[in-house]
Amino acid sequence: MGGGQTIITMAALIMISVAILNINKTLTNCDISLAQNRYRLEALSLMTSYIEQTAQYFFDEASTDTSSEKKLADFTAPNKLGFDVGDNNTPDDFDDFCGYTRADTGRSGVVYKDSFHVEYVKLNGDQIIPSSIREYHKRMSIFITDTYNPPLLYRTENGERVRDTLKVNFVQSYWFYN
Numbered sequence: 001m002g003g004g005q006t007i008i009t010m011a012a013l014i015m016i017s018v019a020i021l022n023i024n025k026t027l028t029n030c031d032i033s034l035a036q037n038r039y040r041l042e043a044l045s046l047m048t049s050y051i052e053q054t055a056q057y058f059f060d061e062a063s064t065d066t067s068s069e070k071k072l073a074d075f076t077a078p079n080k081l082g083f084d085v086g087d088n089n090t091p092d093d094f095d096d097f098c099g100y101t102r103a104d105t106g107r108s109g110v111v112y113k114d115s116f117h118v119e120y121v122k123l124n125g126d127q128i129i130p131s132s133i134r135e136y137h138k139r140m141s142i143f144i145t146d147t148y149n150p151p152l153l154y155r156t157e158n159g160e161r162v163r164d165t166l167k168v169n170f171v172q173s174y175w176f177y178n
Helices: 003-054
Strands: 101-103 111-124 129-130 137-146 153-155 160-163 168-171
Touching: 003 111, 003 137, 003 168, 101 168
Parallel strands: none
Antiparallel strands: 101 111, 111 129, 111 137, 137 168, 153 160
């Protein structure tokens, strides 16, 4: 084998090595992306479960008595949202979730930190804005993040992993039927 053939063989080996490294890098990036999407989907599934669960609770502790219509003054004061005396840290109405935090393990074994916030809201034109007084509408915000370092739920900023928190808001209203 001549000198020219040796150079061509070496160039071919270098090209195939670069191609293999690029394929491995691409496969690794795809695997990381698939795993992150799986964790995000699992967290979204937890959020959906919480929305379905909390929609089944009474609007307020006062509305557990369904024999008569409740006035705004009957509802829990905005600064008292959260667990009521005697709830034993077990939610039994919608606003008990205010300030509630729990750890929840998904099917993948990932531990998520779930946090809740509840506030009265009012409609102002086409906007839903927080209210400092009692209203017939309450908004719940659910925040879900993971507890790992480095984070599993993250976004990339300037080449760095930054912990990401998934958030959803929804409104529950008080209704009374005669």
